[in-house]
Amino acid sequence: MPGVFQLPLNEIADEARRVEDLGLQAILLFGIPAKKDEMASGAYAENGVVQKALRTIKSKCPQLATITDVCLCEYMSHGHCGVTRIDGDHFHVLNDETVELLVKTALSHAAAGADMVAPSDMMDGRIGAIREALDACGFDRIGIMSYAAKFASVFYGPFREAAESPPQFGDRRSYQMDYANAAEALREVALDIDEGADIVMVKPALPYLDILWRVRERFGKPTAVYHVSGEYAMLKAAVEKNIVQERAAVLEVMTALKRAGADIIVTYWACELAQWTGE
Ligand SMILES: [Zn+2]
Numbered sequence: 001m002p003g004v005f006q007l008p009l010n011e012i013a014d015e016a017r018r019v020e021d022l023g024l025q026a027i028l029l030f031g032i033p034a035k036k037d038e039m040a041s042g043a044y045a046e047n048g049v050v051q052k053a054l055r056t057i058k059s060k061c062p063q064l065a066t067i068t069d070v071c072l073c074e075y076m077s078h079g080h081c082g083v084t085r086i087d088g089d090h091f092h093v094l095n096d097e098t099v100e101l102l103v104k105t106a107l108s109h110a111a112a113g114a115d116m117v118a119p120s121d122m123m124d125g126r127i128g129a130i131r132e133a134l135d136a137c138g139f140d141r142i143g144i145m146s147y148a149a150k151f152a153s154v155f156y157g158p159f160r161e162a163a164e165s166p167p168q169f170g171d172r173r174s175y176q177m178d179y180a181n182a183a184e185a186l187r188e189v190a191l192d193i194d195e196g197a198d199i200v201m202v203k204p205a206l207p208y209l210d211i212l213w214r215v216r217e218r219f220g221k222p223t224a225v226y227h228v229s230g231e232y233a234m235l236k237a238a239v240e241k242n243i244v245q246e247r248a249a250v251l252e253v254m255t256a257l258k259r260a261g262a263d264i265i266v267t268y269w270a271c272e273l274a275q276w277t278g279e
Contacts, residue, residue, distance in 0.1 A: 001158045001229060002236050004268050006032055012053045013060040022274040026065035028118065028266055029053055032164055033075050039083070040075035044104040051112035058113035067145055068109040070102055070119040070130070079160075079167040081121040081175060091170050099126045106130045107137055116143040116198070122150050122175045122188075128195035145224060145264075146197035149185040149211055152176035155204045155230030162229065185211050186218065193219055199264065204228040206253060209260040216261025224264035225257050232268045247276055 007015055019027060031050035033042030042048050050068055057066055073081045082098030084091050098121065106117040117134075119126050127146050134142050152173045160166040177184055189200050200219065202212045203226035216223045235253070239246040250269050257265050267273065 001162050001233060001268070002240075004162065004229075004232075006162065009049065009052055009056065013056050016057045016061045016064055019271060019274075020061050020064045022271055023278060024064075024270055024274050026067055026115075026264075027057075028067045028069060030069045030163060031074060036075055036077040038077055040072035040101060040105075043070075043072050043075040044101065044108045046108060046111075048108070051108055054109065054112040054114055065115045066113065067116040067118050068114045070106050070109065070117045071121045072098065072101055072105070073121075073165045073167075074163050076165075078169065079165045080170070081172065082123060086169075093123070093175055095123050095125070098123050099129050102126050103129050103133045107133055107139070110134055110137070110139040110142045114142065116145055118145040118147065118201075120147040120150065122147065122177070125195070127192045127197050131196035143198040144196060145199040145201060146192040147203055147226075148189040148192040148197060148200040149202045149208070149215065150176055151179040151185070151204065151208065153179065153204050153207075153228070153230070155207075155228050155234075157230050158233045159229035179207075182211060182214070186214060189215050189219060193221055198222065199224050201226060201266075204231055205257055205262075205265075206231055209256065212257070212260045212262060216263075222263045223261055224266060225260075225262040226266040227253070227257065227268070229268070247272075251276065 029050050033049055054066055071081050073079055078084060080093060082093040084093055102119055109117050119130060127144060130144060192200055199222045200215060201224040202208055202215055205225045205227040212225050235249060238244050254265060
């Protein structure tokens with residue numbers, strides 16, 4: 001991931017101030033815990049890395065909107081997004097046990113100052129469960145950005161390495177979506193909206209413009225798109241080989257995402273884009 005770094009906690013305040021000065025409205029936080037275990041306990045620890053980062057950012061940049069990734073894979077020793085059980089050669093992700101931990105994670109982020117939580121795991125029923133728990137605990141103003149249509153994609157590779165969370169066995173196809181199936185994507189989005197998602201996300205971006213367009217047109221909800229690590233790294237490599245000019249190529253891609261209906265774009269180029277469009 002050229003130009004993309006993990007940040008230590010003591011640099012997070014400066015980074016938050018930098019992005020706020022550039023005019024960005026929101027940041028999406030992912031945590032890398034010091035140690036991982038079978039219950040992903042770092043994900044919902046009161047003094048977990050994301051919880052600490054939130055308190056620091058909110059004390060220095062209260063206006064900057066903070067959105068937190070809510071998933072267990074970065075905190076699990078096996079790298080899957082949920083609690084797993086292994087039966088012989090097979091493994092199962094246990095949906096309900098996982099949702100319970102996701103709810104705990106979302107609540108701990110809200111308590112630490114998150115403005116919005118972003119469940120990225122794709123378990124069934126997690127949006128409704130998180131919404132209910134947030135409301136019950138007095139966090140009814142905390143929004144939910146749901147990774148509603150997250151496809152099993154080859155383009156996540158660089159992020160998994162950067163987040164130190166590649167699965168140690170099996171893959172994520174049992175809980176991510178088949179990219180050939182557009183109808184399933186629309187069904188998943190409808191379910192998440194029914195359960196209370198405020199923003200729905202399509203991920204990855206460029207190979208899924210048709211899905212993005214349909215989601216935005218059909219549901220009329222604020223729609224986000226995640227231009228993922230593999231898409232970023234591929235274009236960066238093309239720039240390094242002088243195949244395309246970076247600024248022009250990035251602006252063309254981002255405009256395509258906007259044109260296809262994105263209200264929010266999650267991208268590793270956010271700071272550069274803010275600079276370029278502000279000039
Ligand atoms: Zn995950």
